[in-house]
Amino acid sequence: MLEVDERTPPLLVHEGEGFRLQRFPMGARVVYPPDSLPAIRDLNAAIRHALLNPLGSEPLPELLKPGTRLTIAFDDISLPLPPMQTPDIRGRIIEHVLELAARAGVDDVRLVVANSLHRRMTPSEIKRTVGERVFRSFWPDALVNHDAEDPDGMTHIGATERGEDVEINRRAAESDLLVYVNINLVPMDGGHKSVPVGLGSYRSLRHHHNVHTMLESRSFMDPPRSALHGSAARMGRLLAKHLRIFTIETTLNNDTFPKAFGFLNKREWEWSLADQANMLAAKKANERAPARIRREVFRRIVSPYGVTG
Secondary structure (H helix, E strand, O other), X not given: OEEOOOXXXXXXXXXXXXXXXXXXXXXXXXXXXXXXXXXXXXXXXXXXXXHHOOOOOOOHHHHOOOOXXXXXXXXXXXXXXXXXXXXXXXXXXXXXXHHHHHHOOOOEEEEEEEOOOOOOOOHHHHHHHHOHHHHHHHOOOOEEEOXXXXXXXXXXXXXXXXXXXXXXXXXXXXXXXXXXXXXXXXXXXXXXXXXXXXXXXXXXXXXXXXXXXXXXXXXXXXXXXXXHHHHHHHHHHHHHHHOOEEEEOOEEOOOXXXXXXXXXXXXXXXXXXXXXXXXXXXXXXXXXXXXXXXXXXXXXXXXXXXXXX
Protein backbone atom coordinates (compact mmCIF):
# COMPACT_ATOMS: atom_id res chain seq x y z
CA MET A 1 0.00 0.00 0.00
CA LEU A 2 1.21 3.51 -0.85
CA GLU A 3 0.34 6.62 1.15
CA VAL A 4 0.53 9.62 -1.17
CA ASP A 5 3.03 12.33 -0.18
CA GLU A 6 4.83 15.17 -1.94
CA ARG A 7 7.18 12.73 -3.71
CA THR A 8 4.43 10.60 -5.23
CA PRO A 9 4.27 10.88 -9.04
CA PRO A 10 0.99 10.97 -10.97
CA LEU A 11 -0.57 7.52 -10.78
CA LEU A 12 -2.12 5.54 -13.60
CA VAL A 13 -5.86 4.93 -13.35
CA HIS A 14 -8.27 3.31 -15.77
CA GLU A 15 -11.10 5.34 -17.25
CA GLY A 16 -13.59 3.60 -19.52
CA GLU A 17 -11.63 1.86 -22.26
CA GLY A 18 -8.48 3.87 -21.60
CA PHE A 19 -6.27 5.15 -18.80
CA ARG A 20 -4.78 8.39 -17.56
CA LEU A 21 -2.18 9.74 -15.15
CA GLN A 22 -3.78 11.35 -12.14
CA ARG A 23 -2.40 13.14 -9.08
CA PHE A 24 -3.98 12.05 -5.83
CA PRO A 25 -4.50 14.15 -2.68
CA MET A 26 -1.95 14.01 0.11
CA GLY A 27 -2.58 11.13 2.48
CA ALA A 28 -4.60 9.08 0.00
CA ARG A 29 -3.91 5.37 0.30
CA VAL A 30 -3.33 3.39 -2.89
CA VAL A 31 -3.44 -0.41 -2.79
CA TYR A 32 -1.25 -2.33 -5.24
CA PRO A 33 -1.28 -6.07 -5.92
CA PRO A 34 1.64 -8.07 -4.52
CA ASP A 35 4.64 -8.85 -6.69
CA SER A 36 4.05 -11.61 -9.20
CA LEU A 37 5.18 -15.06 -8.09
CA PRO A 38 7.58 -17.07 -10.27
CA ALA A 39 5.99 -19.61 -12.58
CA ILE A 40 6.55 -23.36 -12.35
CA ARG A 41 9.37 -24.26 -14.73
CA ASP A 42 8.44 -27.85 -15.56
CA LEU A 43 4.68 -27.70 -15.84
CA ASN A 44 4.24 -31.22 -17.22
CA ALA A 45 6.11 -32.67 -14.24
CA ALA A 46 3.99 -30.60 -11.86
CA ILE A 47 0.78 -31.84 -13.48
CA ARG A 48 1.90 -35.47 -13.28
CA HIS A 49 2.86 -35.02 -9.63
CA ALA A 50 -0.55 -33.52 -8.81
CA LEU A 51 -2.44 -36.35 -10.49
CA LEU A 52 -0.33 -39.01 -8.78
CA ASN A 53 -0.17 -37.34 -5.35
CA PRO A 54 -3.56 -35.71 -4.70
CA LEU A 55 -4.70 -34.44 -1.32
CA GLY A 56 -7.36 -36.59 0.30
CA SER A 57 -7.77 -39.02 -2.57
CA GLU A 58 -6.21 -42.01 -4.24
CA PRO A 59 -3.99 -41.21 -7.23
CA LEU A 60 -6.02 -40.62 -10.36
CA PRO A 61 -4.81 -43.81 -12.12
CA GLU A 62 -6.29 -45.88 -9.27
CA LEU A 63 -9.73 -44.37 -9.96
CA LEU A 64 -9.67 -45.25 -13.66
CA LYS A 65 -10.63 -48.75 -14.76
CA PRO A 66 -12.05 -50.34 -17.93
CA GLY A 67 -15.73 -49.48 -18.09
CA THR A 68 -15.40 -46.32 -15.99
CA ARG A 69 -17.82 -43.61 -17.07
CA LEU A 70 -15.60 -40.52 -16.99
CA THR A 71 -16.66 -36.89 -17.30
CA ILE A 72 -14.11 -34.09 -17.42
CA ALA A 73 -15.50 -30.61 -16.69
CA PHE A 74 -13.52 -27.40 -16.86
CA ASP A 75 -13.93 -23.67 -16.16
CA ASP A 76 -15.41 -21.61 -18.97
CA ILE A 77 -14.28 -18.42 -20.71
CA SER A 78 -15.00 -16.30 -17.62
CA LEU A 79 -11.59 -17.41 -16.31
CA PRO A 80 -9.04 -16.05 -16.55
CA LEU A 81 -9.54 -12.46 -17.65
CA PRO A 82 -7.82 -11.46 -19.86
CA PRO A 83 -7.48 -14.94 -21.41
CA MET A 84 -4.11 -16.65 -21.05
CA GLN A 85 -1.66 -17.30 -23.83
CA THR A 86 -1.84 -20.73 -25.38
CA PRO A 87 -1.40 -23.49 -24.49
CA ASP A 88 -4.06 -23.00 -21.84
CA ILE A 89 -3.35 -24.78 -18.56
CA ARG A 90 -6.78 -26.46 -18.71
CA GLY A 91 -5.95 -28.06 -22.03
CA ARG A 92 -2.58 -29.28 -20.78
CA ILE A 93 -4.15 -30.91 -17.73
CA ILE A 94 -6.97 -32.45 -19.77
CA GLU A 95 -4.41 -34.08 -22.08
CA HIS A 96 -2.70 -35.69 -19.08
CA VAL A 97 -6.03 -36.95 -17.72
CA LEU A 98 -7.00 -38.38 -21.10
CA GLU A 99 -3.65 -40.11 -21.41
CA LEU A 100 -4.15 -41.83 -18.05
CA ALA A 101 -7.71 -42.76 -19.02
CA ALA A 102 -6.51 -44.32 -22.28
CA ARG A 103 -3.87 -46.36 -20.46
CA ALA A 104 -6.56 -47.65 -18.10
CA GLY A 105 -8.82 -48.70 -20.96
CA VAL A 106 -11.46 -46.04 -20.28
CA ASP A 107 -13.39 -45.28 -23.45
CA ASP A 108 -16.61 -43.68 -22.14
CA VAL A 109 -15.36 -40.10 -21.84
CA ARG A 110 -17.19 -36.81 -22.18
CA LEU A 111 -15.86 -33.27 -21.74
CA VAL A 112 -18.19 -30.54 -20.48
CA VAL A 113 -17.64 -26.77 -20.38
CA ALA A 114 -18.80 -25.66 -16.92
CA ASN A 115 -20.45 -22.47 -18.14
CA SER A 116 -23.29 -22.43 -15.58
CA LEU A 117 -25.76 -19.77 -16.81
CA HIS A 118 -23.04 -17.85 -18.68
CA ARG A 119 -23.25 -17.76 -22.45
CA ARG A 120 -22.06 -20.85 -24.26
CA MET A 121 -18.50 -20.88 -25.52
CA THR A 122 -18.03 -20.86 -29.28
CA PRO A 123 -16.23 -23.73 -31.03
CA SER A 124 -13.15 -21.55 -31.59
CA GLU A 125 -13.07 -20.54 -27.91
CA ILE A 126 -13.35 -24.15 -26.82
CA LYS A 127 -10.59 -25.19 -29.23
CA ARG A 128 -8.34 -22.46 -27.85
CA THR A 129 -8.96 -23.73 -24.31
CA VAL A 130 -8.57 -27.48 -24.76
CA GLY A 131 -6.13 -27.46 -27.68
CA GLU A 132 -6.35 -28.67 -31.26
CA ARG A 133 -5.83 -32.37 -30.55
CA VAL A 134 -8.48 -32.70 -27.84
CA PHE A 135 -10.94 -30.57 -29.78
CA ARG A 136 -10.51 -32.61 -32.95
CA SER A 137 -10.94 -35.87 -31.04
CA PHE A 138 -14.09 -34.99 -29.06
CA TRP A 139 -15.98 -32.11 -30.69
CA PRO A 140 -18.96 -31.91 -31.10
CA ASP A 141 -20.46 -35.15 -29.76
CA ALA A 142 -18.32 -35.71 -26.66
CA LEU A 143 -17.21 -32.12 -25.99
CA VAL A 144 -20.18 -29.91 -25.13
CA ASN A 145 -21.31 -26.81 -23.30
CA HIS A 146 -23.27 -27.41 -20.12
CA ASP A 147 -26.92 -26.50 -20.68
CA ALA A 148 -28.32 -25.21 -17.38
CA GLU A 149 -31.71 -24.60 -18.99
CA ASP A 150 -32.33 -28.16 -20.17
CA PRO A 151 -34.41 -29.89 -17.46
CA ASP A 152 -33.85 -33.29 -19.08
CA GLY A 153 -30.10 -32.74 -18.85
CA MET A 154 -30.11 -32.11 -15.08
CA THR A 155 -30.22 -34.39 -12.04
CA HIS A 156 -31.52 -33.26 -8.64
CA ILE A 157 -29.12 -34.64 -6.04
CA GLY A 158 -30.94 -33.40 -2.94
CA ALA A 159 -31.07 -30.42 -0.61
CA THR A 160 -28.59 -29.05 1.93
CA GLU A 161 -29.33 -28.67 5.63
CA ARG A 162 -30.62 -25.19 4.79
CA GLY A 163 -32.96 -26.38 2.08
CA GLU A 164 -30.77 -25.36 -0.86
CA ASP A 165 -31.47 -27.47 -3.95
CA VAL A 166 -28.46 -29.20 -5.47
CA GLU A 167 -29.07 -29.94 -9.12
CA ILE A 168 -26.26 -30.50 -11.60
CA ASN A 169 -25.49 -31.74 -15.10
CA ARG A 170 -26.99 -35.22 -15.58
CA ARG A 171 -23.96 -36.67 -17.34
CA ALA A 172 -21.70 -35.51 -14.50
CA ALA A 173 -24.11 -36.79 -11.86
CA GLU A 174 -24.35 -40.23 -13.46
CA SER A 175 -20.60 -40.65 -14.01
CA ASP A 176 -18.41 -43.04 -12.07
CA LEU A 177 -15.82 -40.28 -11.86
CA LEU A 178 -16.07 -36.53 -12.37
CA VAL A 179 -12.75 -34.77 -12.95
CA TYR A 180 -12.95 -30.98 -12.64
CA VAL A 181 -10.17 -28.73 -13.97
CA ASN A 182 -10.27 -25.19 -12.65
CA ILE A 183 -8.35 -21.93 -12.55
CA ASN A 184 -7.90 -19.89 -9.38
CA LEU A 185 -7.27 -16.26 -10.27
CA VAL A 186 -8.91 -14.59 -7.26
CA PRO A 187 -10.03 -15.89 -3.83
CA MET A 188 -13.61 -16.21 -5.11
CA ASP A 189 -12.61 -19.07 -7.41
CA GLY A 190 -12.20 -22.78 -6.85
CA GLY A 191 -13.04 -25.17 -4.04
CA HIS A 192 -16.64 -26.28 -3.62
CA LYS A 193 -17.73 -23.41 -5.85
CA SER A 194 -16.61 -25.23 -9.01
CA VAL A 195 -19.03 -28.14 -9.47
CA PRO A 196 -22.33 -26.95 -7.93
CA VAL A 197 -22.01 -23.56 -9.65
CA GLY A 198 -20.29 -24.38 -12.94
CA LEU A 199 -22.48 -27.43 -13.60
CA GLY A 200 -25.56 -26.22 -11.75
CA SER A 201 -29.05 -25.19 -12.86
CA TYR A 202 -31.05 -22.11 -11.97
CA ARG A 203 -32.82 -24.22 -9.36
CA SER A 204 -29.49 -24.39 -7.53
CA LEU A 205 -27.99 -21.04 -8.51
CA ARG A 206 -30.97 -19.06 -7.22
CA HIS A 207 -29.92 -19.89 -3.66
CA HIS A 208 -26.72 -17.84 -3.83
CA HIS A 209 -26.83 -15.67 -6.96
CA ASN A 210 -29.23 -13.15 -5.45
CA VAL A 211 -29.42 -9.83 -3.61
CA HIS A 212 -29.66 -11.48 -0.19
CA THR A 213 -26.31 -13.18 -0.72
CA MET A 214 -24.70 -9.88 -1.70
CA LEU A 215 -26.04 -8.20 1.44
CA GLU A 216 -24.88 -11.07 3.66
CA SER A 217 -21.32 -11.16 2.25
CA ARG A 218 -18.55 -8.96 3.63
CA SER A 219 -16.73 -9.69 0.38
CA PHE A 220 -16.89 -12.44 -2.24
CA MET A 221 -13.08 -12.35 -2.05
CA ASP A 222 -13.15 -13.33 1.63
CA PRO A 223 -14.60 -16.88 1.64
CA PRO A 224 -15.09 -17.20 5.43
CA ARG A 225 -17.32 -14.10 5.34
CA SER A 226 -19.01 -14.78 2.00
CA ALA A 227 -22.58 -16.10 1.94
CA LEU A 228 -21.89 -17.22 -1.63
CA HIS A 229 -19.08 -19.48 -0.49
CA GLY A 230 -21.08 -20.74 2.46
CA SER A 231 -23.89 -21.86 0.18
CA ALA A 232 -21.53 -23.39 -2.38
CA ALA A 233 -19.65 -25.23 0.37
CA ARG A 234 -22.85 -26.78 1.70
CA MET A 235 -23.78 -27.87 -1.81
CA GLY A 236 -20.29 -29.20 -2.44
CA ARG A 237 -20.31 -31.29 0.73
CA LEU A 238 -23.63 -32.82 -0.30
CA LEU A 239 -22.30 -33.60 -3.77
CA ALA A 240 -19.22 -35.25 -2.27
CA LYS A 241 -21.51 -37.76 -0.52
CA HIS A 242 -23.10 -38.81 -3.81
CA LEU A 243 -20.37 -38.40 -6.45
CA ARG A 244 -16.72 -39.31 -6.86
CA ILE A 245 -15.12 -35.95 -7.70
CA PHE A 246 -11.44 -35.43 -8.46
CA THR A 247 -10.69 -31.70 -8.62
CA ILE A 248 -7.50 -30.30 -10.12
CA GLU A 249 -6.94 -26.77 -8.81
CA THR A 250 -4.54 -24.41 -10.55
CA THR A 251 -3.25 -20.96 -9.62
CA LEU A 252 -1.89 -18.18 -11.83
CA ASN A 253 0.45 -15.31 -11.06
CA ASN A 254 -0.06 -11.57 -11.63
CA ASP A 255 1.58 -11.35 -15.07
CA THR A 256 -1.62 -9.96 -16.51
CA PHE A 257 -0.44 -7.87 -19.45
CA PRO A 258 1.91 -8.66 -22.37
CA LYS A 259 5.20 -6.81 -22.90
CA ALA A 260 3.70 -3.92 -24.89
CA PHE A 261 1.46 -3.14 -21.91
CA GLY A 262 4.01 -4.21 -19.30
CA PHE A 263 3.80 -0.85 -17.55
CA LEU A 264 0.34 -1.91 -16.33
CA ASN A 265 2.01 -4.71 -14.35
CA LYS A 266 4.28 -2.29 -12.45
CA ARG A 267 4.07 0.46 -9.87
CA GLU A 268 4.61 3.86 -11.48
CA TRP A 269 7.95 4.57 -9.79
CA GLU A 270 9.26 1.25 -11.15
CA TRP A 271 8.71 2.23 -14.79
CA SER A 272 11.77 2.18 -17.01
CA LEU A 273 12.20 4.68 -19.84
CA ALA A 274 10.82 2.04 -22.19
CA ASP A 275 7.76 1.61 -19.94
CA GLN A 276 7.17 5.36 -19.93
CA ALA A 277 7.46 5.50 -23.70
CA ASN A 278 5.07 2.57 -24.13
CA MET A 279 2.56 4.16 -21.76
CA LEU A 280 2.60 7.50 -23.61
CA ALA A 281 2.36 5.80 -27.00
CA ALA A 282 -0.52 3.58 -25.88
CA LYS A 283 -2.32 6.52 -24.28
CA LYS A 284 -2.09 8.70 -27.39
CA ALA A 285 -3.09 5.87 -29.72
CA ASN A 286 -6.01 5.03 -27.47
CA GLU A 287 -7.20 8.64 -27.38
CA ARG A 288 -7.16 8.91 -31.17
CA ALA A 289 -8.76 5.56 -31.96
CA PRO A 290 -12.51 5.15 -32.45
CA ALA A 291 -14.37 3.41 -29.62
CA ARG A 292 -14.75 0.24 -31.70
CA ILE A 293 -10.99 -0.01 -32.22
CA ARG A 294 -10.25 0.66 -28.54
CA ARG A 295 -12.55 -2.15 -27.49
CA GLU A 296 -11.06 -4.50 -30.05
CA VAL A 297 -7.49 -3.79 -28.89
CA PHE A 298 -8.28 -4.59 -25.27
CA ARG A 299 -10.46 -7.55 -26.22
CA ARG A 300 -7.57 -9.13 -28.10
CA ILE A 301 -5.08 -8.89 -25.24
CA VAL A 302 -3.83 -12.30 -24.11
CA SER A 303 -1.92 -12.57 -20.87
CA PRO A 304 1.46 -14.22 -20.23
CA TYR A 305 0.27 -15.66 -16.92
CA GLY A 306 2.56 -18.13 -15.25
CA VAL A 307 1.15 -21.18 -13.47
CA THR A 308 2.26 -21.14 -9.84
CA GLY A 309 0.52 -24.23 -8.50
